[in-house]
Amino acid sequence: MKKMVMMNFSELPEDCVSTILSLCSPQDVCRSAAACSELRSAAELDCVWESFLPVDYHEIISRADPSLLKFRTKKELFFLFCNSVLIDGGNKIFNLDRFSGLKSYVLSARDLSIAWANAPLYWSWKNSPDSRFKENVELRTTSWLEIHGYLKMKMLSPRTTYGAYLIFKVSERAYGLDIMPMEVSVKVDNDLVCHNTMYLRQDFGNKHHIQWLLYYNRTEILTSRVNQGLDNSILIHPGVRDDGWTEIELGQFFCGGSCSDHNKVVKMSLMEIKGHHLKGGLIVEGIEIRPLH
Structure with missing residues (x-):
């Protein structure tokens, strides 16, 4: 009978961990990073947070005032969207739900x-x-x-x-x-x-x-x-x-x-x-x- 080998998250490649996290919800990623130090670096990666952004997020950025939409990472952009962004010359507000990304x-x-x-x-x-x-x-x-x-x-x-x-x-x-x-x-x-x-x-x-x-x-x-x-x-x-x-x-x-x-x-x-x-x-x-x- 083969012995089952248990693998720790720290033993997984970072790209594998980031792929797993991208299949979760934004809320789950934040909770996982807070609870497990081994996930924190992967939970900050752009590839994880880009998966929570809408597919047309580049277009939405182009419709916003650049002076009001400053970010360095995709995680920062996600939470900027969650806090509402004026677009189309200030005539519309765009928002993402922080739990679902809708x-x-x-x-x-x-x-x-x-x-x-x-x-x-x-x-x-x-x-x-x-x-x-x-x-x-x-x-x-x-x-x-x-x-x-x-x-x-x-x-x-x-x-x-x-x-x-x-x-x-x-x-x-x-x-x-x-x-x-x-x-x-x-x-x-x-x-x-x-x-x-x-x-x-x-x-x-x-x-x-x-x-x-x-x-x-x-x-x-x-x-x-x-x-x-x-x-x-x-x-x-x-x-x-x-x-x-x-x-x-x-x-x-x-x-x-x-x-x-x-x-x-x-x-x-x-x-x-x-x-x-x-x-x-x-x-x-x-x-x-x-x-x-």
């Missing part, structure tokens, strides 16, 4: 298609200290709200389910936003993959209560029509984010890994549903597209 993006308000956004009578562009972008946009007044965001499927991680979220705030002077439901949807090319209704609801006490009573019958009638027309829709509500902004889910979609998916475009939308009443006070930060875990 991509996510935030499209700024400037990167969105917003009806009448460049008309000062309807919308006001301004700097905000709590914004990650140079500016966001606040709705002054309009009777028609329509916001669209577009992203090429090839920019996302393959074989991953994503959620799209409108990031916004509602100012204290807001009015008319929560009277009628909005329609939110996600399309991949021309295929509708998600379709729901939601309220941009924000409670400011008596003002909200009076406004709600004023439009109550109108709201009930419209909601009934919406529910009859969208049998599979689910009424959704906003949620508060850790960064102080509010988000509402526009929908979910799956990013495949085939060549046919590579050239598709994801369209994320929020639109008015036959309301045509005046509204104002919506502050738009952007749309986030992030993987669902």
Whole structure:
């Protein structure tokens, strides 16, 4: 009977150890290096951390401001991406999940298609200290709200389910936003993959209560029509984010890994549903597209 020979990690060639580590997750590599001194040198190698970077990371680097993206190793680059990087002239944020290495993006308000956004009578562009972008946009007044965001499927991680979220705030002077439901949807090319209704609801006490009573019958009638027309829709509500902004889910979609998916475009939308009443006070930060875990 042959005697089994046990081999220590220190006896393995470094390229063999680095190959093993590259098949793990970024979190596993960091934990292994912290727990085992024999793995630390291999855990710092560029070939290990390059395996966690997206295949198009050179293109992403070229779209970022060089002064804000300084690194010496692929490990440093990976964690720079994990901390979010402004790209495309500051109009998008690119991010990697530090546990999975999956991509996510935030499209700024400037990167969105917003009806009448460049008309000062309807919308006001301004700097905000709590914004990650140079500016966001606040709705002054309009009777028609329509916001669209577009992203090429090839920019996302393959074989991953994503959620799209409108990031916004509602100012204290807001009015008319929560009277009628909005329609939110996600399309991949021309295929509708998600379709729901939601309220941009924000409670400011008596003002909200009076406004709600004023439009109550109108709201009930419209909601009934919406529910009859969208049998599979689910009424959704906003949620508060850790960064102080509010988000509402526009929908979910799956990013495949085939060549046919590579050239598709994801369209994320929020639109008015036959309301045509005046509204104002919506502050738009952007749309986030992030993987669902």
